[in-house]
Amino acid sequence: MSGLRKFLTISVPAVFVAVLLVACAIELWVRAAWDERKGRPGFFLSDAIRGQRLAAGYDGWFAGVPVHINSLELRDPREYALEKLPNTFRILVLGDSVTFGHGSLYAHTYPYLLEQRLKAWRPDVDWQVWNAAVPGYNTSQELAQLVEVGDRFKPDLxxxxxxxxxxxxxxxxxxxxRLWSAAVYASSFARRFLYSFEFYKRVYLTARWRLSGAKEDRLRAEHAEGDEALLAVNDAGALPQQKLTPFDRLTDDEVRHITCVYGMKPNPATVPAMQRDAGYPRWIEAVRGFQRLQREGRYRIVFFVNDTPPVCPDGDVFYDGGSKAIDDLYLRVLGEETPAATSYDAFLHVRPSQMPNATGHSIGNSNVVKADALFDFLRDRVLPHLTRAASGV
Structure with missing residues (x-):
C-alpha cells in the first residue's frame, strides 16, 4: 500500500473519528452541566442580511429575565394568525434592546404597556402590538427587517x-x-442545536486573542463572555425596581423653573460634531429608506425616540444641559417625512429616583413614561386618521 493511499484510507478517517468522538464528548459534557432553567440554546440565530435574528420558539433567559420568542420571532407569549379580523389594528414595533425590553419583564415593556392603553381607549378595536425588536439592532437592520417581514405581517402602522x-x-x-446564505444557515443550525456552540466560540476567540495580542481580538473575546452573561439565569425580574408604582409628576411650571447648578452646560459644537461623524451619512440613508417606504404608500411609519434628559447631580430632577438640541436633531431628521415622537419631554416631568434605568435599558416606571408618551402621540396625531380609514374599525 502506497504512503498516500494509506494516509487517505487510514490516517484521515482515524483523525476524523477521533475529532468526532472528542466533539461528542464535549457536547455531552456541556449538556450534562446545562442549567435547565436556561431553556434551549440559540436565542440569536445568524442572518445573511441582518447579521442576527431571534430564534422562533426560544424559551430561556436574556439579561436576567425569562424570555419567550413566538413562532413569528416576536417577544410575546401569545401566538398570532397572520390573517386579521375586520376590526384588527396591527402595530409592528421595531427597535433594539431598549424596545425589546433588556432586563425588563415582558408585561412591563413599553410596547406591551402601549397595547394596554390602546385597549382601554378603544376596546372595540382588536389591537395587536407586535414587539419585533432585536437586541443589538441599528436603523439599517430594522429597515432590512421591515423589508423582509412587512408584506407577510401586513401592519397597519x-x-x-x-x-x-x-x-x-x-x-x-x-x-x-447564495454562498453566504448557506454559511449563515449552517451557523444558525449550530447555534440552535449544538449546546457546545458558545464553548467553541469562546475557545476560538480566546485563542485568536492570545496568538495575535490585538486589542480588537481581545474585545471580541470579552464581548463573547458578555453575550453568555446575558443568557445566564439571574432573576432580575424579582428586583423591586421592576414594579409599576405611583410616581410624582411635575407641572409645566415646575419644569420651567428647574435649575441644575452643577450640571453640564450647553455646547453648541455637539450637534455639528455628531453630523460630521463618519457613520452619520449611513444612518441618514437608513432613515431615508424608511421614509421612502412611507412615501411609496407601502407602510405607515412613526419613529419613537427613546430619549431621556441627563440627571441633575444636585437634585432629583432631569434637566436640559444642552441635551434638548440633540433630541431636536433626532426629531428633525426622523420627522422629515414621517411622524416622530420622543419621550424626552415626558421624563422632564418626573423624578429620576422613581425611574429605574431611565437613561439606558429602562425597566418598571421608566417604561410607563415611554408608553404614555407614545400613546398620547399616537392617539392625538396618528391614530384618529388611520382608524377612520381602516375598514370595520
Missing part, C-alpha cells in the same frame, strides 16, 4: 423605536449571495 446608539454601524441593505 410601524413604530420604529430609536436609541442614540442606532447611529452606529449602519450599512446599506443588500441581498446576500
Amino acid at each position: 410601524v413604530v420604529v423605536g430609536f436609541f442614540w446608539n442606532d447611529l452606529i454601524g449602519n450599512q446599506p441593505v443588500r441581498p446576500a449571495s
Whole structure:
C-alpha cells in the first residue's frame, strides 16, 4: 500500500473519528452541566442580511429575565394568525434592546404597556402590538427587517423605536449571495442545536486573542463572555425596581423653573460634531429608506425616540444641559417625512429616583413614561386618521 493511499484510507478517517468522538464528548459534557432553567440554546440565530435574528420558539433567559420568542420571532407569549379580523389594528414595533425590553419583564415593556392603553381607549378595536425588536439592532437592520417581514405581517402602522446608539454601524441593505446564505444557515443550525456552540466560540476567540495580542481580538473575546452573561439565569425580574408604582409628576411650571447648578452646560459644537461623524451619512440613508417606504404608500411609519434628559447631580430632577438640541436633531431628521415622537419631554416631568434605568435599558416606571408618551402621540396625531380609514374599525 502506497504512503498516500494509506494516509487517505487510514490516517484521515482515524483523525476524523477521533475529532468526532472528542466533539461528542464535549457536547455531552456541556449538556450534562446545562442549567435547565436556561431553556434551549440559540436565542440569536445568524442572518445573511441582518447579521442576527431571534430564534422562533426560544424559551430561556436574556439579561436576567425569562424570555419567550413566538413562532413569528416576536417577544410575546401569545401566538398570532397572520390573517386579521375586520376590526384588527396591527402595530409592528421595531427597535433594539431598549424596545425589546433588556432586563425588563415582558408585561412591563413599553410596547406591551402601549397595547394596554390602546385597549382601554378603544376596546372595540382588536389591537395587536407586535414587539419585533432585536437586541443589538441599528436603523439599517430594522429597515432590512421591515423589508423582509412587512408584506407577510401586513401592519397597519410601524413604530420604529430609536436609541442614540442606532447611529452606529449602519450599512446599506443588500441581498446576500447564495454562498453566504448557506454559511449563515449552517451557523444558525449550530447555534440552535449544538449546546457546545458558545464553548467553541469562546475557545476560538480566546485563542485568536492570545496568538495575535490585538486589542480588537481581545474585545471580541470579552464581548463573547458578555453575550453568555446575558443568557445566564439571574432573576432580575424579582428586583423591586421592576414594579409599576405611583410616581410624582411635575407641572409645566415646575419644569420651567428647574435649575441644575452643577450640571453640564450647553455646547453648541455637539450637534455639528455628531453630523460630521463618519457613520452619520449611513444612518441618514437608513432613515431615508424608511421614509421612502412611507412615501411609496407601502407602510405607515412613526419613529419613537427613546430619549431621556441627563440627571441633575444636585437634585432629583432631569434637566436640559444642552441635551434638548440633540433630541431636536433626532426629531428633525426622523420627522422629515414621517411622524416622530420622543419621550424626552415626558421624563422632564418626573423624578429620576422613581425611574429605574431611565437613561439606558429602562425597566418598571421608566417604561410607563415611554408608553404614555407614545400613546398620547399616537392617539392625538396618528391614530384618529388611520382608524377612520381602516375598514370595520
